[in-house]
Amino acid sequence: MTPMRSELVWKVGGEQGSGIEKPGSIFLDACSRLGYYSFGYRHFMSRIMGGHTNYQVRISHKPVFAMGDHTDVMLIDSKGAQEAIDMNIGEMAADGVIIADAGMKAEMPAGSQVRLFKVPFHGIAGEIGSDLYWNMVAMGASCAVTGLDRQALRDMVYATFARKGEKIVQANYDAIDRGYAYVIEHYGELPHLKVAPVPRPVRRLTMEGDNAAAFGALAGGCRFLAAYPITPASMVMEWMAKEAPKVGGIVVQAEDEMSAVLMAIGANYAGARGMTSTSGPGFSLMQEALGLSGLTETPVVIVDVQRGGPATGLPTKPEQGDINEMIYGSHGEIPRVVIAPGTYAECFYDTAEAFNLADRHQCPVIVAMDLTLGMGKGTVERLDWSRLRIDRGKILTAADIARLGGEYERFANTEDGISPRALPGTPGGIHLNTADEHTFSGRITENQEQRRVIHDKRLRKTDHVDFPGLAVRGDLPADLVLVGFGSVTGPMWEAAERLVAEGRHVAVCQLRRLWPFPTEEFLRVLSQAEAALVCEHNATGQLAHLIRAQCGGDLLPGLRKYDGDPFRPAEVVARAKEVMADVGSARIA
Amino acid sequence: MSAVLVSPKTFVSEFPTWCPGCGDFGVLRALQNAAAKLGLQPHDICLVTGIGCSGKINSYFNAYGLHTLHGRSLPVAQGVKLANPNLTVIASGGDGDGYGIGAGHFMHAVRRNVDMTYIVMDNQVYGLTKGQTSPTSPTGFTSHTTPYGSAEGPVRPLRVALANGCSFIAQGFSADLKQLVDLIIQAIQHKGFSLLNVQSPCVTWRETILEDDQKIGVYEWWKKHLHNLDADPDYDRHNQAAAFAKLMEYDDIVTGVVYQEDRPSYQQYLRGYTDRPMSEMASPLDDAVLEQFAEQFK
Structure with missing residues (x-):
């Protein structure tokens, strides 16, 4: 039988x-x-x-x-x-x-x-x-x-x-x-x-990544979302539009993505936890505003559900082609954090946590998702509410300011670079916040010394980011470590499982934070593997190049997919075997 | 404890770096007077500006100021207001900022009708970048970017606002302080989006205006031509068609309240929206509430 x-x-x-x-x-x-x-x-x-x-x-x-x-x-x-x-x-x-x-x-x-x-x-x-x-x-x-x-x-x-x-x-x-x-x-x-019945069925959640991210935002205290409809991110907006008003939140459908992110920045400036959700074309329009958030030290959370680019590209197909834009985008230099959920549950937790990071570091926080993750739907084991916490970072009340005795400076040069905020409406905290370069108190300046010192101050705000840099699944040391993020994580896990079942030593390194890049952690993983294979959804190897820029060494071999189809475990297995064979032959030679 | 008696001086901070004779001085003074007359506390005002000479107004006005990007004051200001409805939110900038690079935001802010005020210092020229043609410059305007005369017709901000359902539209003149103070007060008191376009002459790049082959000083020119709607007892500010007719009759060279409509603001349409600042809402949801949200995923 x-x-x-x-x-x-x-x-x-x-x-x-x-x-x-x-x-x-x-x-x-x-x-x-x-x-x-x-x-x-x-x-x-x-x-x-x-x-x-x-x-x-x-x-x-x-x-x-x-x-x-x-x-x-x-x-x-x-x-x-x-x-x-x-x-x-x-x-x-x-x-x-x-x-x-x-x-x-x-x-x-x-x-x-x-x-x-x-x-x-x-x-x-x-x-x-x-x-x-x-x-x-x-x-x-x-x-x-x-x-x-x-x-x-x-x-x-x-x-x-x-x-x-x-x-x-x-x-x-x-x-x-x-x-x-x-x-x-x-x-x-x-x-x-015929599929065998599950012996003791447990009722679990099934979620789309977009909905999970939206729910995470709400759970993380977000009460303001401004966005412009775009595939594959619209569901974030639509879920929030339906659910946020139940807890006092609102969704504004902006006239374009510039307006969307700017409204979110305005809302954050006024003390809300505000966000926008978009995909590549919209994210391109938001580049200017990233700088506004960066220079005015105003928190903002941006969920980028990547799709096939460039231009209008492949609106309904997955890609991870916005890596460079998320990390380097906008003119000038700003501190920023880019985090990358790889499962539906992580879409929930990470988006909630993004608001803590934004408030703590007072800069843009980008949640890097992709179409497969955003619009795909799958089982979520359970959501643990006790993992949710809210940390609003340094915000001063009127009483706090009064204790400073008239010495409040919005951009005070603190050791960690993070200066306490006074929200508009707070007595005693009046200041100018300008997207021009400014003094510690917020007045416009072009003084060279001041520029150097305050630019350094901003850039060191993200020296220590409390968010996991990567997650390793499988045993190290390994013959091969598969490297990737987002929706590529699942196929890598399954590929590794199959290879391990065949007796190979393969582990997976899922990048959880793309910026600031977890260089030390990554080098530690790399040092315990004979070879690495970077699996990413683009043609030019943006992730592999990021790794080389941040960690040095040669460009790691890659599996790059940009045909609009999600990664399948089998193709990761096939490429992994090639890479392991190359390493083997190199060793013999 | 925090409330203090206010006077125009309460709202004075640095002395402006504008050119002597700039119309923006009048707008700043009018705003300081209006804020004092309304009895507003400086910390309850948020003045959000764009980029240009006029965008620097919040460097000189004592309140919370957010000096944003070129053309982007309106989206930011709407975000601020929606996040904290207790603030008096005023966006401000110039004609290039609001009707050129920010024109898309302008039209949509108008129809969205968030309860806030937008003051535009309109001088028909780019000042800070040294005298280029602006979106409200007249056809034929010569400048470094249009040395042979501008081929484009000007944006008509009052008519754009009117056509898109702006619920309060007024125009002031920076040299008429008394009327300008009054218009600012009405604009702030209006429940909805209020546009106040102010003819605020640039004495550096548009010192004179050519009329019948004669150069006339810019202030003189405006004084000569402006038609004061507020002084016209027959003018009905609640009649959209009449407003259009008046603007066409006077080629938009009017002062006073052009149009006012009593309709619900954006906030009033929002389900579940309260006047509680959102800064007070960023707290964890109860587990029971979270469970309720999660139910739809089961």
């Missing part, structure tokens, strides 16, 4: 605009209810109607951090079926199944071993009473192939439609059961695709 699998990759695909993301998220949520760990990624295009879109969901008994290399089961609707088949057949596992609407006209490529099940999604839905039920027919069919318990779907239907009445709920139940029955009756069971 075929043993049941503990992992499966499922996908739904079809024409954009026909509601494909819906069954995708239904499937993911249902699996989550059944206790599986899940990871979802939606492939879509920058248009509302037409073109191919698909949603891949990978489920497993153990945590999953990346897309699947192959798809086992794929649902295809009749609209856009040929394109769906053509674009995905290469990714299908040889023993996989495509469940397509019986009415579809598309052909499978000659010689493909992938099986095709034709199920009348729309026919059955029509018989039940409305075409709207096709989703649930398809879900039922998916359950028949994968062996997933239909009860999770029923529970979800109930939760969503109970208020609409018994009839609607029952119709949905029927749709699920008839889709299920059709597959069993016409195609029988496929034991090799």
Whole structure:
């Protein structure tokens, strides 16, 4: 008897605009209810109607951090079926199944071993009473192939439609059961695709990175977000717009990204915890304001959910092409902090912590995310509220200022470079804050000595940043350490796991803070590895060059991906083996 | 303890570095007088400025001052006001700052209607960078950047504001202190976004204006042509069409309140918004509240 699998990759695909993301998220949520760990990624295009879109969901008994290399089961609707088949057949596992609407006209490529099940999604839905039920027919069919318990779907239907009445709920139940029955009756069971039930299901959270970041911001005390809609960051704004007013917060839809970040800076100056969220094109427009935050020593948090650039680039595809801009962007020199969450949970915690960093260091703090992380959806084990803390840094009250006896200087030359703030409205704290170079009290100056001293003061504010520089997963010393950040972390973890299972000594170094770069920590990791492989989502090796600039030495070998597709574990494994072979041959030579 | 009796002097800080005779002196004085008449405390005012001669006004006005970037005072000021509605927030700058590089922000600030005041010192020329053509310069204006005369027509800030639903629009003249003080007071008291454009002559780069082949001193020229709407008992400041007609009739060369509309400010539309400063809200949420938010992810 075929043993049941503990992992499966499922996908739904079809024409954009026909509601494909819906069954995708239904499937993911249902699996989550059944206790599986899940990871979802939606492939879509920058248009509302037409073109191919698909949603891949990978489920497993153990945590999953990346897309699947192959798809086992794929649902295809009749609209856009040929394109769906053509674009995905290469990714299908040889023993996989495509469940397509019986009415579809598309052909499978000659010689493909992938099986095709034709199920009348729309026919059955029509018989039940409305075409709207096709989703649930398809879900039922998916359950028949994968062996997933239909009860999770029923529970979800109930939760969503109970208020609409018994009839609607029952119709949905029927749709699920008839889709299920059709597959069993016409195609029988496929034991090799059956996923074992999770023995003791735990109800976990499933979150998109954007929503996790927005929730983190709210939990971190953020009550002001100004932003301009942009893929793939809009969800941050939309989540906040809906939820922030419940705790006194607001969202302003600004006229452009310059205005968005400037409003956030204004709000921070006035004492709020304020932020903006954007992607590359918007972040480019914010470069000028980074300098304003830097020179006026006003905190601001910017979430940059990177997408494929340059220019309008690949609006709906992942890339990590903003590394240079995040670290070096804006004219002149300013202190700044760039942190990089790599999991959905980290999106939550890091964005919350970003506000502490911004308040403490009084400078821009950039949360470097990317599309796969921002729009991808996956399991979050649990969120630990006790990890949240709020540190507003140096802020003076009127009483504090009174004790200074009239000696308050906004930009006082302190040892750590950080000068106490008086928020507008505070009696006794009146000062000018100017984006021109200024004296310690805030008056405009061009005095050379003053310029040197106050510039040094600002730049040393980030000498000590209390945020982890990197996280190592796996055992050191190792033959190879995989280096990367953001959404590349998961694929690196999984690649390392597979290599370790093959007896290789491979560890992963996830960079958690890109700036100030954790040079010492990184060199310590590097010294315990025979070789390193920098995996990054760009063509020019921005991360590898950053590492060389900060750590010296030769440019580390890289795996650079910039074709718009997220990293898959298998390609990391393949490149890792090449690098290890090179090191091996070098050693022999 | 913190409240003190205020006079115009309360709001005086450094002596300006503006050229003698600059119209901006009048605006500064009017602002100091208006603040005193309103009985505002310096620490409750936040004066947010852009870049240019006029943007330096908060170097000379005793209050919280934030001197930002060229053209960017409005977004910053809106952020300040929304984060602390108890502050009297005034944004200020010149015509190049507000109607050129910052024009996009201007139009949207107007329609957004955040409760704040925007004072523009309009002199039809770039002063600090030494006399280049500005967005309000007249067609044919000659300068280093338009040696053969500007080919562009001027921005019409009052009409732009009117067309986009600005809820308070006024124009003042820096040499008429009495009216200017009154206009500033009305602008600050208005609940919503108030635009006060001030004809604030530049005596260095636009000392004279050519009229009928004759050079006339810039102050004289404005005095001669400005039509005072406030002195017109028949003028209805609540009538948008009448306002347009008046601006067209006088080629925008008017003083007084051009238009005023009583409509809810941006803040009044915001759900859950209170007048509590957001600095007081940046505290941890209760676990129960966090759990409630997390529920949607289950």
